[in-house]
Amino acid sequence: MARRPYDMLFKLLLIGDSGVGKTCILYRFSDDAFNTTFISTIGIDFKIKTIELKGKKIKLQIWDTAGQERFHTITTSYYRGAMGIMLVYDITNAKSFDNIAKWLRNIDEHASEDVVKMLLGNKCDMADRRVVSRERGEKIAQDHQIKFHETSAKLNVHVDTAFYDLAEAILAKMPESSDEHKNETVVPGQGQRQTGNGGCC
Amino acid sequence: MNNTKHMERLARIEEVLLIANKKIDIDELRASCSYGVPEQLRPIVWRLLLNYLPLERQKWKAHLAEQRENYNILIEQIIVEPGTQAMNQSINDHPLSDAPSSDWQAFFQDNKVLTQIDKDVRRLYPEIQFFQLLSKFPHLHGMKYPLSKRVVGEELNSQEFGTTRDGVIGVTKDSRSNSTDASAVMKSEFHWHIVERILFIYAKLNPGVQYVQGMNELVAPIYYVFASDSDEEWAEFAEADTFFCFQQLMSEVKDNFIKTLDNSICGIESLMSSFHTLINHFDEEVYKHLSTNLEIKPQFYAFRWLSLLLSQEFPLPDVITLWDSLFSDSKRFSLLPYVCLSMIELQREELLAGDFSFCVRLLQNYPFADIAKIVAFAQDIKDGIAPRRCSKDLSKSSKIVRHARQLSDTLKNLSIIKK
Numbered sequence: 001m002a003r004r005p006y007d008m009l010f011k012l013l014l015i016g017d018s019g020v021g022k023t024c025i026l027y028r029f030s031d032d033a034f035n036t037t038f039i040s041t042i043g044i045d046f047k048i049k050t051i052e053l054k055g056k057k058i059k060l061q062i063w064d065t066a067g068q069e070r071f072h073t074i075t076t077s078y079y080r081g082a083m084g085i086m087l088v089y090d091i092t093n094a095k096s097f098d099n100i101a102k103w104l105r106n107i108d109e110h111a112s113e114d115v116v117k118m119l120l121g122n123k124c125d126m127a128d129r130r131v132v133s134r135e136r137g138e139k140i141a142q143d144h145q146i147k148f149h150e151t152s153a154k155l156n157v158h159v160d161t162a163f164y165d166l167a168e169a170i171l172a173k174m175p176e177s178s179d180e181h182k183n184e185t186v187v188p189g190q191g192q193r194q195t196g197n198g199g200c201c
Numbered sequence: 202m203n204n205t206k207h208m209e210r211l212a213r214i215e216e217v218l219l220i221a222n223k224k225i226d227i228d229e230l231r232a233s234c235s236y237g238v239p240e241q242l243r244p245i246v247w248r249l250l251l252n253y254l255p256l257e258r259q260k261w262k263a264h265l266a267e268q269r270e271n272y273n274i275l276i277e278q279i280i281v282e283p284g285t286q287a288m289n290q291s292i293n294d295h296p297l298s299d300a301p302s303s304d305w306q307a308f309f310q311d312n313k314v315l316t317q318i319d320k321d322v323r324r325l326y327p328e329i330q331f332f333q334l335l336s337k338f339p340h341l342h343g344m345k346y347p348l349s350k351r352v353v354g355e356e357l358n359s360q361e362f363g364t365t366r367d368g369v370i371g372v373t374k375d376s377r378s379n380s381t382d383a384s385a386v387m388k389s390e391f392h393w394h395i396v397e398r399i400l401f402i403y404a405k406l407n408p409g410v411q412y413v414q415g416m417n418e419l420v421a422p423i424y425y426v427f428a429s430d431s432d433e434e435w436a437e438f439a440e441a442d443t444f445f446c447f448q449q450l451m452s453e454v455k456d457n458f459i460k461t462l463d464n465s466i467c468g469i470e471s472l473m474s475s476f477h478t479l480i481n482h483f484d485e486e487v488y489k490h491l492s493t494n495l496e497i498k499p500q501f502y503a504f505r506w507l508s509l510l511l512s513q514e515f516p517l518p519d520v521i522t523l524w525d526s527l528f529s530d531s532k533r534f535s536l537l538p539y540v541c542l543s544m545i546e547l548q549r550e551e552l553l554a555g556d557f558s559f560c561v562r563l564l565q566n567y568p569f570a571d572i573a574k575i576v577a578f579a580q581d582i583k584d585g586i587a588p589r590r591c592s593k594d595l596s597k598s599s600k601i602v603r604h605a606r607q608l609s610d611t612l613k614n615l616s617i618i619k620k
Binding site: 018019035038039040042043044045046048061066068069070071072073074077 | 317320321324325326327413414415417418458460463500501504505508509513558561562565
């Protein structure tokens with residue numbers, strides 16, 4: 001029998017204003033590296049990473065989008081197929097936070113109803129330039145009942161946590177059809193992921 | 202590349218450009234440049250191909266002097282005057298004024314565009330150092346009103362890395378925090394400052410387009426070519442000349458950047474769909490594989506390929522060589538889709554054997570390639586010399602590749618089992 005290299009495929013999407021660090025977050029997660037001089041994303045970009053979650057191999061197909069308004073017609077066409085959407089703002093850029101409402105409306109308009117959303121306040125290493133408090137981020141996430149993390153792609157804070165959290169939430173929403181399979185393979189204590197605690201944020 | 206052929210072409214281009222020729226034969230120039238232009242002639246050739254320089258040589262001197270002076274005036278009007286006004290703010294007109302005529306409002310409105318430009322010019326071609334270096338020919342008046350300072354609050358303050366599209370090569374200098382200060386001390390400005398000014402002036406003069414991400418990638422190769430001209434009499438005016446050449450180029454491709462035209466006959470969507478049709482026409486098997494089986498839309502890769510004239514797909518020297526050919530196209534940019542098709546064709550066996558992720562990744566990160574080969578094949582397809590792929594024959598050869606791949610996978614699995 002053909003061996004599948006993964007059990008499930010999750011399509012994720014990264015959206016948010018230009019320059020908030022979407023590409024850096026993705027690069028940190030997929031290649032565990034950081035650089036500040038990524039060229040601007042034009043249209044849509046793509047990375048793959050396979051993770052293990054609850055004993056399952058999950059292939060994450062992550063789409064990185066251009067932030068500038070001009071590209072919205074091109075990027076919103078990918079919302080439909082996405083199972084998870086990460087909406088990123090920059091804690092040092094008030095405008096990028098103000099635009100969250102606009103991005104959320106975009107999701108409502110173009111994504112499927114059961115898409116799992118997550119809000120990320122990136123660049124949390126830059127405390128001296130912070131203009132959006134953690135509380136404001138938490139508040140807006142709570143109001144919309146979505147998960148929230150403050151991240152730093154630069155210092156690798158909560159980036160993995162965010163992706164694993166999102167994947168876990170998608171997995172939890174999956175139909176229970178794979179339960180019997182689960183019973184066979186899951187050993188108590190296995191598949192438990194270490195969650196990063198605290199951090200600088 | 203064949204060396205004698207190369208020499209022949211060089212001689213042919215030089216002949217067209219001979220000073221004795223009163224009027225340059227543009228058709229002959231295009232024909233002789235379609236496979237590349239020698240470096241020392243490129244700055245002049247691009248100025249001609251982009252319709253900036255008149256074809257009559259005797260008009261050059263006056264034309265250049267006039268245009269360069271016009272550019273100085275633009276700098277005064279668009280950058281210096283508002284900058285001075287902002288500095289000498291009057292009591293009635295302050296940042297919090299609601300008056301619609303407020304100069305401050307206009308100033309802040311501009312800063313929105315500027316913030317975006319600033320973000321992008323700082324990350325221009327990070328794999329080469331050029332844009333982070335000081336210019337030998339700063340604009341002495343313009344540099345006193347550095348645009349990057351106007352949006353300094355938005356700046357990142359972090360360490361820079363020299364990178365390629367895919368990974369980190371090494372740490373360079375901390376240019377974001379230091380470059381602006383250093384340039385003030387050095388009495389010069391960085392090349393990216395100059396590109397920033399060009400883009401800002403363009404945005405101000407073209408409110409219908411303003412600035413769209415990616416335009417930075419179109420202006421950069423032109424500026425690089427002009428500013429690295431070994432003839433300093435020309436290099437000195439790289440900024441002004443780049444501005445006008447960029448304006449010419451944009452007049453031909455700006456529709457791709459205008460959102461409201463996306464679905465019109467001249468917008469990017471129609472360009473992508475005709476490219477799709479072209480693939481289908483030339484190579485049905487690849488088309489079926491990519492489009493029908495894998496559902497890879499041209500938007501996934503061709504949006505960037507077509508709208509940026511492939512400037513993000515190859516290292517800068519290759520982009521420049523490629524643009525020699527694109528600019529030589531008498532009916533611009535009709536060669537471009539054929540170059541894109543040629544890129545696909547040169548990877549067709551890989552693509553046919555690949556799954557969705559493999560193919561998207563390959564198309565979004567095109568492997569290092571011989572640009573001359575890509576262009577030559579593109580010309581052949583365009584001229585009808587390259588025969589259309591007959592799916593029968595080719596399915597055979599791609600089957601072989603697929604079998605080989607399966608075999609190697611099996612071998613890999615075997616070695617895993619052995620362990």
